[in-house]
Amino acid sequence: MVDSMQKIVSFSKRRGFVFASSEIYGGFGSCYDFGPLGVELKNNIKKAWWDEMTKKHDDIVGLDASILMSPKVWKASGHLTAGFADELVECKKCHHRFRKDFIKEKCPDCGGSLTKPKKFNLMMKTFVGPVEDEASVTYLRPETCQGIYTNFKNVMQTMRMKIPFGVAQIGKAFRNEINPKDFIYRTREFEQMEMQWFCEPKNAPKSFNYWKKERLNWYLNLGIKKANLRAKEVPKNELPHYAKRAVDIEYKFPFGWKEIEGIHNRGDWDLSNHSKHSKEDLKYEDYFPHVIETSVGVDRSLFAFLCDAYTEIKGGRTKTTQSAKQVEVMLKLDKSLAPIKAAVLPLVKNKPEIVKKAKQIYNLLKPNFVCQYDESGSIGRRYRRQDEIGTLFCITIDFDSFKKDDVTVRNRDTMKQKRVKIKDLTECLRKQL
Ligand code: GAP
Numbered sequence: 445m446v447d448s449m450q451k452i453v454s455f456s457k458r459r460g461f462v463f464a465s466s467e468i469y470g471g472f473g474s475c476y477d478f479g480p481l482g483v484e485l486k487n488n489i490k491k492a493w494w495d496e497m498t499k500k501h502d503d504i505v506g507l508d509a510s511i512l513m514s515p516k517v518w519k520a521s522g523h524l525t526a527g528f529a530d531e532l533v534e535c536k537k538c539h540h541r542f543r544k545d546f547i548k549e550k551c552p553d554c555g556g557s558l559t560k561p562k563k564f565n566l567m568m569k570t571f572v573g574p575v576e577d578e579a580s581v582t583y584l585r586p587e588t589c590q591g592i593y594t595n596f597k598n599v600m601q602t603m604r605m606k607i608p609f610g611v612a613q614i615g616k617a618f619r620n621e622i623n624p625k626d627f628i629y630r631t632r633e634f635e636q637m638e639m640q641w642f643c644e645p646k647n648a649p650k651s652f653n654y655w656k657k658e659r660l661n662w663y664l665n666l667g668i669k670k671a672n673l674r675a676k677e678v679p680k681n682e683l684p685h686y687a688k689r690a691v692d693i694e695y696k697f698p699f700g701w702k703e704i705e706g707i708h709n710r711g712d713w714d715l716s717n718h719s720k721h722s723k724e725d726l727k728y729e730d731y732f733p734h735v736i737e738t739s740v741g742v743d744r745s746l747f748a749f750l751c752d753a754y755t756e757i758k759g760g761r762t763k764t765t766q767s768a769k770q771v772e773v774m775l776k777l778d779k780s781l782a783p784i785k786a787a788v789l790p791l792v793k794n795k796p797e798i799v800k801k802a803k804q805i806y807n808l809l810k811p812n813f814v815c816q817y818d819e820s821g822s823i824g825r826r827y828r829r830q831d832e833i834g835t836l837f838c839i840t841i842d843f844d845s846f847k848k849d850d851v852t853v854r855n856r857d858t859m860k861q862k863r864v865k866i867k868d869l870t871e872c873l874r875k876q877l
Pocket of ligand 1: 586587588589619621628629630631632633634635636638703704705706737739740741742743744745
């Protein structure tokens with residue numbers, strides 16, 4: 445696991461995982477872009493979550509609601525009121541602003557004294573249509589789940605769902621954070637994977653415990669080390685405005701234990717409030733179902749997976765080459781998350797027949813797996829480059845490949861190599877993924 449923030453930030457940029465947004469203009473407001481490897485990793489995390497929710501459980505269906513919703517939604521949900529606000533203080537000298545709970549008595553930038561705290565709503569405001577007046581104000585959603593509540597009846601009726609059932613959704617959310625910080629940990633634009641489990645009120649406590657366990661296991665099954673994961677009960681006085689009970693799943697980042705997912709018992713807060721404000725009856729039979737929510741940030745979990753997989757090997761793993769004197773980096777991502785499944789490497793690049801065969805193999809694998817073709821540098825150097833980004837298999841084409849119509853497949857974790865017939869290669873890799 446990574447031991448410093450600076451290492452993981454520079455690794456993420458150097459290997460094409462995460463770039464600062466608008467970098468050529470000096471960056472912008474703690475926004476980040478996911479590079480070619482970052483987007484593969486992100487898509488793999490989303491797929492792992494989606495499959496876990498909708499394939500493993502036949503009583504969970506999916507939804508993709510819009511980011512912009514009627515402002516009435518945010519009134520009913522409590523987000524427009526003080527419920528969704530942080531306390532902000534301003535330095536009287538340099539006028540920098542901070543979240544009150546992040547700092548002590550003095551300004552951390554200049555030591556100046558601070559104003560009294562005032563509430564700052566975290567919703568991002570925008571206008572719908574050409575006129576920028578109060579009537580056209582709406583907000584970018586600060587959490588994705590409200591689209592699930594407003595579609596509760598649509599989903600239930602069209603899919604003939606019976607309580608208990610769940611609705612899963614992945615999508616962008618926005619919060620005008622006062623102090624976005626810690627790289628992609630706290631940003632103003634992020635993606636959430638949320639599942640709302642609708643159940644009978646009497647079953648809510650049992651469902652809560654079930655989902656807490658399921659969610660912890662999801663991370664462990666995807667390779668997060670047990671010692672770096674924990675569940676923390678949120679004290680009553682710190683509960684979000686909608687929750688009766690909350691447990692944070694926390695990961696041990698280089699900057700400390702931090703929340704990556706929230707499990708919430710939202711009771712009937714959302715359905716009863718939307719019923720009241722919209723005048724639509726959102727009851728199931730004669731009661732409001734209670735909601736157990738699991739809510740995880742894609743970016744935050746990606747950050748945790750990256751930190752956990754990042755491994756430094758002093759002296760390197762190969763003892764036969766010069767690299768033995770350096771620190772080698774390996775990304776031990778789970779096979780389902782690794783951005784590149786296979787790299788195709790011609791042993792040498794100055795033999796046209798080897799290069800031609802390697803390109804044929806690359807074209808054979810490409811439709812089935814995310815692959816890279818790399819012919820530059822020594823073979824040892826190319827193996828290390830692939831280990832560093834977590835590539836599962838390196839496939840080498842050498843002179844023997846012509847005689848035997850086979851290739852060498854090197855395993856990332858064991859470094860063991862075995863020869864595989866080209867006709868069996870796709871199936872051989874598929875079996876191991
Ligand atoms: N619907 C409930 C909800 O949104 P939350 O605890 O406010 O609950 C859930 O957020 C998850 O969303 C967090 O655990 C985190 O992973 C992610 N998240 C929240 N704010 C974030 C931010 N500013 N930047 C990145 N991820 C964030």
